[in-house]
Amino acid sequence: MAIIRNRDASKLKTKLILEMIEENESISYLASRHGINDIILDQWKKKIFQNLLQLIDVDSKINMKMKNDYEKKISVLYAEIGKLTTQISLLKKKVNH
Numbered sequence: 001m002a003i004i005r006n007r008d009a010s011k012l013k014t015k016l017i018l019e020m021i022e023e024n025e026s027i028s029y030l031a032s033r034h035g036i037n038d039i040i041l042d043q044w045k046k047k048i049f050q051n052l053l054q055l056i057d058v059d060s061k062i063n064m065k066m067k068n069d070y071e072k073k074i075s076v077l078y079a080e081i082g083k084l085t086t087q088i089s090l091l092k093k094k095v096n097h
Helices: 011-021 027-034 040-097
Strands: none
Touching: 011 027, 011 040, 027 040
16 A cells, blocks of 8 residues: 655645546545555545535635625715716706806
8 A cells, every 4th residue: 555645645636536526437446546545535535525615615705795895886886976966966057047
């Protein structure tokens, strides 16, 4: 059984995880081919999907915050447009009288 502790470990781990996600080969086959315990590969896969769900959740929260900020800015701008429209109307009345 090979122990992955060298600088290429991240590359190998990424490669194996991608292969697992693509499901071209079974976890057992990948594990035996690379001399890694299949339980470890299964744990990596579970961690990836957990982190992926957290990433999606964080991304969703960021998008929601951006949307809320955008809506607040729009609201402020519409209020400003309303004020300016009122001022223009008053100035037009003054000029015409």
